[in-house]
Amino acid sequence: MTKLRRKTYMVAGYNTVSLGTGRKEFHPKKPRPGLEHYIKEAGQETLKMIGGAENVDETVIGNFMAAGFNKQANLAAFAPYIDDGLRYKPAVRVEGACSSGAMALATGIKSIQAETADVVLAIGVEVQNSVKAMYGADILAAAGWAQERKEGHAYFFPGKFSDRAKAYAEKFGEEKARKATAKWYQNAIENARLCPTAQEYHNTTKDLFEVGMTKPNPKAFVDSLNVFDCSKVSDGASAIAILSEEGLKRCGIDKNDCVEILSMGMAEEDITKPPADLTKLSTTTAAVEKALDSADINKERIGTVECHDCFTIAGIMAVEAIGFAGHGSGTDFVLEGNTSRTGSVPFNTTGGLIGWGHPTGATGVHQAVTIWEQLTGKAGDAQIQIKPEKPYGLTINMGGDDKSLVSIVYKKAV
Amino acid sequence: MDYTEKLQNVSVVGAAGKMGSGILLLTAMEMADLSLKPENKKRHFCINAMDVSGEALSGLMKYLKAQVLRAAERKIVALRDAYSDRKDLIENSDIINQYVDDVLFLVRPTTYLEPTYDSSVVFEAIKEDPELKVKVFKQINENSKKKPWFCTNTSSIPINELDKNAGLDGRILGVHFYNPPAVQRLVEIIKTDNTDPELVEFANTFSKNLRKVVVPSADFAGFIGNGHFMRDALHGIKEAEKLAEKYSFTEAVYMINKVSQDYLIRPMGIFQLIDYVGIDVCQYIMSVMNPHLKDEDLHSSLLDKMIELGVYGGQNFDGSQKDGFLKYEKGRPVAIFDINKKAYQDISTLKDKCDKELGELPASAKPWKAVIGDKNKDEFFKTYFNELKSLNSKGAQLALDYVKRSREIGLKLVSDKIAFSEKDVNTVLLTGFFHAYGPINDYI
Structure with missing residues (x-):
C-alpha cells in the first residue's frame, strides 16, 4: 500500500452551528445566513488560528449541490471573499456528493504531498434549508444515478437506505435491527447534547430509545426507516488547515496542537450499478482497508471513529464494514454499548450526521475537526478519554449509496 | 351507486x-x-x-x-x-x-x-x-x-x-x-x-x-355543533354581563375570555371564538335556532347591540381576523371593545387588575397548545381539575361553573336525542372545535 511521502498535519479546526430544525434559533420562515456567510465564518476562524491568510498557499472548498440549493456554482471564487489575502491565490472546489468534504481534505493532502503547497485551507459547506424537504430530496438525488430517479422514492436517498434496512432486517431479524438503530439514535443525540454547535444540542427528549423505536410510516415516508433514522436537513460549514512541517513552522504552530495524517484510503464504485449486497457497505470496507494498510495499523488500535451515519442503518453497517463486528453482528456490537462514548470504540462523539447534523458538503471536514478536537483534548464537554493503546482516529465519509469513499487515519502529532 | x-x-x-x-x-x-x-x-x-x-x-x-x-x-x-x-x-x-x-x-x-x-x-x-x-x-x-x-x-x-x-x-x-x-x-x-x-x-x-x-x-336546528356552541357562548356572554355589574364592560369581557381559554384550557376564549365565527353569524344562527326551541330563549341582546354599532368580527378572505369584541394584531387580541365608549381599550391597561381579581391559575395549568398532543391528557385533566376545585378564587369558580354548564349542554343534546351518544357530542367538540377534552366528562 502506498504510504504518504511527506508528513502532513491538520490543525485549527472550526465548525459553524449546524442550523436546521431542532436548533432554537432556526425558524423556517425567517431569513437565514446564506452560503457566503458560512464559507466566510468557517474560513475566517481557521485563518485566525494559523496566523492569517498570508500563510495560506491554496484553498479547497468541498460542496455538493450549491448549484441546486443556492443557484450558485464557481465556489472557488468565494475564497478571496473570506479574506483579501487569498486574492489571486489558487483555490479549487471539489464535489463527490456527501463525501465532498473529505474530497476537499484529500485534495489538500495531495497538494501537500505534491509539494505544491505547505498550507492548505480546507472548507466544507452546504446550505440546504433554502428549499422544502421534498424539493431538497430532488437535489440530493443527484448523488445517485439520474437514470434511476424516476423509479426512485419521492425521498430518494431515504428510499435507498430503507431498502438496505429492509434487506438487513429480513436477513438478520427485524427486532434486533430496529433496537440497534434506536440505540444508535440515542447515542447520537446524547453526544450532540454535549456539543454546542450540534443541530440536536437543544434536544430535550426524555426517552430517546423509545423515540428511536418509532414504527416507520410508509404512507408518509419510506417503508423501513422512521424520520429519526435520518440525518436532518442542515446548513453549516467546517474548516481546517492542512500543513506540512514547513507549513507548521511558517504559521508558528505547536505540533502538540495538531493531528498527523497517517493515511487516506479512497475508493469508488460504479454509480450505475446497484449494490451487490444491500446488507453490506463494500466500498466503505475497501476504503477503510486501504487507509488502515497504508497507516500500517489494525482496527484494534483505533480509539474513536467518525463514520457516515446519514441513516442509522448506515452506522450499523459501517461498524461491520470496518470489521469491528461480523456481518449481521453490528447490531449486537452497538446494543452492547461498544460505540457509545464510554464504549470500547466511541463513534461519532459530537453526534455524527444524525446528531450533529449533515450539511452534506461540510460533513467530511466536520468529521476531521471532531477527530482533531478529540485527539488533542479540545473537545470540551464532548471530550472522550483517548487510551494510549488506542491512539488513532478514523473518519469515513461516504458519497451516494456507498459509491464515493474517503477514509482517513489520524494520530495526535508529536 | x-x-x-x-x-x-x-x-x-x-x-x-x-x-x-x-x-x-x-x-x-x-x-x-x-x-x-x-x-x-x-x-x-x-x-x-x-x-x-x-x-x-x-x-x-x-x-x-x-x-x-x-x-x-x-x-x-x-x-x-x-x-x-x-x-x-x-x-x-x-x-x-x-x-x-x-x-x-x-x-x-x-x-x-x-x-x-x-x-x-x-x-x-x-x-x-x-x-x-x-x-x-x-x-x-x-x-x-x-x-x-x-x-x-x-x-x-x-x-x-x-x-x-x-x-x-x-x-x-x-x-x-x-x-x-x-x-x-x-x-x-x-x-x-x-x-x-x-x-x-x-x-x-x-x-x-x-x-x-x-x-x-338528528335533524334539529343547530345540530350538535351549534347546539353546544351557541349555548356555551350564551353562557359566557351572560357571565360577562353579570360581572359587568361590578366591573367595567371591558374588564368583564377580558375576564370571561381568559377564564374560557386559560382556565378551561381551550384553544381560544369564548369572545375570541365568537369573533372568529362572526358576531353577525352567531346572532343569525341563534335566530334560526330559536323558533325551534321550547322553554329556552337562545338570544343575546349584547350581540344585537354590537351589530347595531357595526362591530361584526369574522374573517377576511386571507383568513386574518377582523376586529369584534376583541381587536387583533397579527391574530392576537390586543384590545377590547368598550360598548359604552364605542372604542377599543388596550388589554395592557386592565390586565393586571383583572388577573389579580381572578386569582392564580392552578399550578398544574398548561396552555392548550401544550396539552392537545399529550398522550396522557386524561391523567393531566384529572389532576388539573382536582386542583381547580381546591382553589377558592373567582377565576376557579367561574371556570367550574363554565365546565358544569358545558357538560349540562352536552347531556341535554343527548337526552333531547339530537346527538345519538355522549361520545358523539365529545367527538364534535374534540374534532370540530379542537377542544382538548370532551364536555361530557367526570373531571369535576
Whole structure:
C-alpha cells in the first residue's frame, strides 16, 4: 500500500452551528445566513488560528449541490471573499456528493504531498434549508444515478437506505435491527447534547430509545426507516488547515496542537450499478482497508471513529464494514454499548450526521475537526478519554449509496 | 351507486366563501385523485365553482393554487405512485406542479347558476338564509336533467324543512363541514326523514376519503355543533354581563375570555371564538335556532347591540381576523371593545387588575397548545381539575361553573336525542372545535 511521502498535519479546526430544525434559533420562515456567510465564518476562524491568510498557499472548498440549493456554482471564487489575502491565490472546489468534504481534505493532502503547497485551507459547506424537504430530496438525488430517479422514492436517498434496512432486517431479524438503530439514535443525540454547535444540542427528549423505536410510516415516508433514522436537513460549514512541517513552522504552530495524517484510503464504485449486497457497505470496507494498510495499523488500535451515519442503518453497517463486528453482528456490537462514548470504540462523539447534523458538503471536514478536537483534548464537554493503546482516529465519509469513499487515519502529532 | 360517476360533474354554490372554498378545495382534490386512477383515465371530471362575486372567485383561484400546492407537497409519496406512468415527470417538483395543474384544470369558476344544472352533486355553502337556500335549490332542481343530490353545509337550518320547501324528494343531506374545512376534521351528517340512502352512502364514502371524522346528528336546528356552541357562548356572554355589574364592560369581557381559554384550557376564549365565527353569524344562527326551541330563549341582546354599532368580527378572505369584541394584531387580541365608549381599550391597561381579581391559575395549568398532543391528557385533566376545585378564587369558580354548564349542554343534546351518544357530542367538540377534552366528562 502506498504510504504518504511527506508528513502532513491538520490543525485549527472550526465548525459553524449546524442550523436546521431542532436548533432554537432556526425558524423556517425567517431569513437565514446564506452560503457566503458560512464559507466566510468557517474560513475566517481557521485563518485566525494559523496566523492569517498570508500563510495560506491554496484553498479547497468541498460542496455538493450549491448549484441546486443556492443557484450558485464557481465556489472557488468565494475564497478571496473570506479574506483579501487569498486574492489571486489558487483555490479549487471539489464535489463527490456527501463525501465532498473529505474530497476537499484529500485534495489538500495531495497538494501537500505534491509539494505544491505547505498550507492548505480546507472548507466544507452546504446550505440546504433554502428549499422544502421534498424539493431538497430532488437535489440530493443527484448523488445517485439520474437514470434511476424516476423509479426512485419521492425521498430518494431515504428510499435507498430503507431498502438496505429492509434487506438487513429480513436477513438478520427485524427486532434486533430496529433496537440497534434506536440505540444508535440515542447515542447520537446524547453526544450532540454535549456539543454546542450540534443541530440536536437543544434536544430535550426524555426517552430517546423509545423515540428511536418509532414504527416507520410508509404512507408518509419510506417503508423501513422512521424520520429519526435520518440525518436532518442542515446548513453549516467546517474548516481546517492542512500543513506540512514547513507549513507548521511558517504559521508558528505547536505540533502538540495538531493531528498527523497517517493515511487516506479512497475508493469508488460504479454509480450505475446497484449494490451487490444491500446488507453490506463494500466500498466503505475497501476504503477503510486501504487507509488502515497504508497507516500500517489494525482496527484494534483505533480509539474513536467518525463514520457516515446519514441513516442509522448506515452506522450499523459501517461498524461491520470496518470489521469491528461480523456481518449481521453490528447490531449486537452497538446494543452492547461498544460505540457509545464510554464504549470500547466511541463513534461519532459530537453526534455524527444524525446528531450533529449533515450539511452534506461540510460533513467530511466536520468529521476531521471532531477527530482533531478529540485527539488533542479540545473537545470540551464532548471530550472522550483517548487510551494510549488506542491512539488513532478514523473518519469515513461516504458519497451516494456507498459509491464515493474517503477514509482517513489520524494520530495526535508529536 | 357509482361513486366516481357521481363525482364527475359537481358544483359548489357559494364557492368563494370561507366554507365553500374549503369544500371546493377538498372536493376538487378528491376528483383529481379519482381521475388519476388507471381505470378512470377515460372519464371526464369537472367542478363548477359558482359564486355571485367575480372578485371573490379570483381570490378563490389564488387560494386554491396555494392550498393545492401545500397539499401536493405533503402527499408527494402517494403522488409519485399516481404519476408513475408519466415518463416526463421525474423530479418531485415536476409531479407536484402537474398535480396542481390537474386539480386547477377541473375547476370552472362561474358567476352564473346555469352550469350547475349539469351536475350530479351540488354542495351548497351560501349564506345561512333558509329562503335563499330554498330558492337556489329549487332553481337548480327544476332546471337540471340529472335529479341532482344536494349537500347543504347549513349549520343550523333543519334539513327536512329545506327538503320540503324546495321539493327535493329526499335528495338532500346535511353535510356540515367545520371552519376551515381544509383543516377541521369533523363532518356532521344530518339525514332527513326520507333522505335517499344512496346519498348517505355517498356522503360517508366521500367524507372518509377526505379523511374526515363523521358524526351523525338528528335533524334539529343547530345540530350538535351549534347546539353546544351557541349555548356555551350564551353562557359566557351572560357571565360577562353579570360581572359587568361590578366591573367595567371591558374588564368583564377580558375576564370571561381568559377564564374560557386559560382556565378551561381551550384553544381560544369564548369572545375570541365568537369573533372568529362572526358576531353577525352567531346572532343569525341563534335566530334560526330559536323558533325551534321550547322553554329556552337562545338570544343575546349584547350581540344585537354590537351589530347595531357595526362591530361584526369574522374573517377576511386571507383568513386574518377582523376586529369584534376583541381587536387583533397579527391574530392576537390586543384590545377590547368598550360598548359604552364605542372604542377599543388596550388589554395592557386592565390586565393586571383583572388577573389579580381572578386569582392564580392552578399550578398544574398548561396552555392548550401544550396539552392537545399529550398522550396522557386524561391523567393531566384529572389532576388539573382536582386542583381547580381546591382553589377558592373567582377565576376557579367561574371556570367550574363554565365546565358544569358545558357538560349540562352536552347531556341535554343527548337526552333531547339530537346527538345519538355522549361520545358523539365529545367527538364534535374534540374534532370540530379542537377542544382538548370532551364536555361530557367526570373531571369535576
